[in-house]
Amino acid sequence: MHEFNIGQTIVDSVLSELKNIKEPNLKLITTRVVIGKLRSIVPDYLQFAYENLSKDTLLQGSKLEVVSPPLKGTCLQCGWSGELKGSLFECASCGSTRGKLDGGRELYLENLEIEHD
Numbered sequence: 204m205h206e207f208n209i210g211q212t213i214v215d216s217v218l219s220e221l222k223n224i225k226e227p228n229l230k231l232i233t234t235r236v237v238i239g240k241l242r243s244i245v246p247d248y249l250q251f252a253y254e255n256l257s258k259d260t261l262l263q264g265s266k267l268e269v270v271s272p273p274l275k276g277t278c279l280q281c282g283w284s285g286e287l288k289g290s291l292f293e294c295a296s297c298g299s300t301r302g303k304l305d306g307g308r309e310l311y312l313e314n315l316e317i318e319h320d
């Protein structure tokens with residue numbers, strides 16, 4: 204279950220971000236992460252991993268929000284490029300399945316919503 208590894212990466216990055224904020228009594232409300240579609244995350248598993256891994260840390264009780272940008276690709280047949288519907292390449296112009304995927308492997312923190320007491 205690679206969601207646990209990704210969950211751990213997220214929790215570690217959030218903790219190091221929070222360490223840089225020199226304010227007492229801050230409370231993390233929401234962690235927003237960007238995860239590319241090619242990482243094949245099962246969102247429920249990731250939520251479960253996040254909840255478990257955040258126990259007894261500054262993240263406890265916070266919410267995880269996952270944003271998956273649409274996958275883009277370029278057709279090797281006709282040169283079309285744009286957003287893809289699924290996670291496999293299919294040209295919207297000529298229907299070819301021969302294409303190059305752009306991105307899709309993103310994994311980074313986009314935003315932390317923090318409340319101060």
Ligand SMILES: [Zn+2]
Pocket residue numbers: 278279280281282283294295296297298299
């Ligand atoms: Zn094409």
